[in-house]
Amino acid sequence: MINQWLNVRSLLTEEQLQKIYKYEEVEEYRKYHPAQVIEHAVSMERWIGIPEPVKQSYRMVGRQTPLQRAYRLEKAWGTTNRIYIKREDTLSNGSFKITSALPQAYYGSVEGKTAVITETGAGQTGVAAALAAKLTGLNCKVYMVRSSYELKKLRVLMMKMYGADVIASPSDQTEAGRAFLARGERNGSIAFATSEVLEEIAQANGSINIAGSLFDFVLTYNTVIGLEVIEQLTSHNIEPDIVIGCVGGGSSFGGFALPLVDYYGERLERVICTESTAIPTLTKGEYGYDYADGEGGGSKLLMYSLGYDFRPPAMHASGLRYHAAAPIVSHFVNQGIIEAQAFDETEAMASAIELARNEGIIASPESSYTINAIKKMCRQYENRNIVALLTGNGQLDLESYGGFL
C-alpha cells in the first residue's frame, strides 16, 4: 500500500507555477473545500502522507488495483510488445474517481463537515462522491445535469444505492436553479449544476464540494495510481517504455502518468495522452489563459483549451467532454514531454470491443481511446513495454457500445 501522495505541484518550479496560476484566486476555493485540501493545493512539499483512515478506505474500495499483462490481446495483434493494463475498472464504484473523492470527504469529516454537495454530468463523479461521503460518515447530495439524469438511470440508481440524494439540475431547490428554469433551460449543463451546488454550500454551513478533476489537489490524490504502477513494475523488474492514458480534464492521466514521468524521466520513450477528434483540446486547442468554467466564471488558468465557450458535441465518452486540460498536464504537453493523440470514436470503440473479446475486460468508453493508441503503438514498435491506464469499467455504458457491435 502506497503511504504518500506525490504532490504534482512539486514537479514544477515556483516560476512555472506562478506563470500558470497568475490569475488564480485561491481564497475563493476556501469556501467550498476543506482547509486541509486547500493547504495541499498550494503546498510545494514533494510528498504528502496519506492518513491511515484514507488508506483503509482505499483498501475497502479495491486499492491497490491490478496491473495486468494482456497476453491474449498481444497475441491477437501479433505484437512483440508487452501490454500492461492498470485496471481502475476493478474499483467498487467502477472508476478511478473514488481515489480523489475519498481524501476530500475524509478531510471534510475531520474538519467537522457533515455533508458533501456536488455536481455531476454523466454520473461518475457523483457515484464516487456518494460512496466517499458514505464511507466517511457524511451525507451526500448530488446535482446531476438533467439530460444525463434522464439518460443514465443506472448511475442515478447507483448513487441512491450509496445513500445519496440525487437532484436533476436545474432544480427548484436553489435560486440559481429556479432562474435557469424560468429561462426555459430545462436540460441543464455542468456549469448550471455547479452554480446550484455553490449556492447551496454558501448557504448551508458544514458542507463541502468534491472536485472531480482539473484541480492540482485532485491530480495529487490520484498519484496513488501511478505510484502503485511503479511499485508493481519494479517488483517484476519491468521498465516501461511507452505510457498511455486518456485525458478529459486530465485528473486520471495526471495521477497515473506524472509519477511515471517523474520517476523514469527520459528513460520513457513516449508518454501519450489520448483524446477524441470531436473535442481535440490537446491536439488542436490553444495554450493560453482561459476559464475552467464553461460560463467564464472563476479564475483564468494557463492551459490548453478550445475556448471556455466551446460547446462539446454529444459523444459516448462523456468524461472526455471538456474544453480544457488540467494546467500541469497542459504544461508537460507544452514542454513536449507528454504528447497528445486524437482518435475517431468509431475506431476507438472498435478497439475496446477487441479488448473485451480478448481479455474479458469491458472498458469505459473514455478508455477506448487509450486501447486504440496501444494498438497503434503495436503497429509502430517492437519489443517495448507498454503501460496503459484503464480509467473505469463500461458495464453501465454497454448501451454506448450497442451501436458499434
Add this chain to the structure above:
Amino acid sequence: MINQWLNVRSLLTEEQLQKIYKYEEVEEYRKYHPAQVIEHAVSMERWIGIPEPVKQSYRMVGRQTPLQRAYRLEKAWGTTNRIYIKREDTLSNGSFKITSALPQAYYGSVEGKTAVITETGAGQTGVAAALAAKLTGLNCKVYMVRSSYELKKLRVLMMKMYGADVIASPSDQTEAGRAFLARGERNGSIAFATSEVLEEIAQANGSINIAGSLFDFVLTYNTVIGLEVIEQLTSHNIEPDIVIGCVGGGSSFGGFALPLVDYYGERLERVICTESTAIPTLTKGEYGYDYADGEGGGSKLLMYSLGYDFRPPAMHASGLRYHAAAPIVSHFVNQGIIEAQAFDETEAMASAIELARNEGIIASPESSYTINAIKKMCRQYENRNIVALLTGNGQLDLESYGGFL
C-alpha cells in the same frame, strides 16, 4: 493459485451416489458435453488437476477473488463477529459462473469442438459462456428466454461485447422453436431454450453445451472458490465458524461450501444456505426423485424439489428461480450438515443496500439473501468468524434495487 479441483462426488460413498443417481442416464450427456467433462462427472478421484491453460484463464478473469473483511458493516451492525466476504462479484464477467464455464469450454476446444451453444435465462450463464468460449477460441451462440431478452438488455449487450450470437427463444432457427412459436409460446422458458440448444447441438457437429448449474462437474469446477477461501483463511490463521451462501441450483454454494465442509468438518458451527420464501426448495421442498428439467424430461435425481412442474413466481433474484437443488447439496442438507434458511425479498434487498452503503459493494440480488442471513447470525452470535459468498455483482441489476431505495 489453486492447482486441483475437489471432486464433490468423492465426498460421498459409492452407495450414497448410487442411490442419488439411480435413474441417471450418463450416456445421454455425452452428446452435449466434452468427453473429459463426462469423465470428471463420473470420476471418484478425490482431486482433479487443473490444466495450465485453465489456470491462465482463471487469472485473466480475476481469480483468485478477494476475501474481504467487512469492518464497516460489522461496526454498523454493532457486532463482535468478524464478517469475511468472498467476492466473486469482482470477476470480469460479473459472477462466479465463469469458474465452471472456462474448463467446459477448454475441454471442448481440446477435443476439437468449434462452438458453444447454450441456453440462458436472465443472462449470467450466457455471459459466462460467451466469455469462456471467446477465451478458448470457440464461437458462441446463446438462446436466451425471450421475456428476459427483452428485459435484460445490458446482459444481451454484454454477451455481444464478448462476441456471442444471442437469439431470443423460442426462435425460428430450430424445429422445436418453430413448434413453440406455432403454439403461441412467445415468451419462452429455460426448458424451451434448452430444447432449441439440444436440437442444434445434435445436428451441428462440433458443438458443446455449457452447463451453468446442477451437474456435479459444475460444482466440482466451482470448488476453486472454496479452496481459495481455505487458503486465504489459513494464511491469516483464521478458523471459520459460520459459513453462508445462497442456493439457486446450488452450483456456487456447492463449489464454495463443500470444500469447507470437507476441510473443517465438525469444527464448523453452522453451514447455512439461503433461499427465497417465494421458492422455498430446501426449506419446504420434498426430498425425493424428481426431474431436473422443468418439463419432466431427462433423468430423475434424488434431491429437494418443489416439483418439476412448479412455476416459480417472478422475482429479482432470477438465479434463485429453480424448483430443485443440486443432488449433492441436497444430500448434505438431508444429512443435517447443511441447513437452509429462507428470507423475504424485501428484507433481503434492504440488507444488500446496507452492504452497499457500508462497504461500497453492490451485490447481485441473489446474494442479498446471504447478506440478510449474516445480519441474522450477527444478532444471535458473538465473536464468531462468519464467511459468506457473494456470488456476483449487481451493477446490471440496479433497476431491481430501484423499488427498494
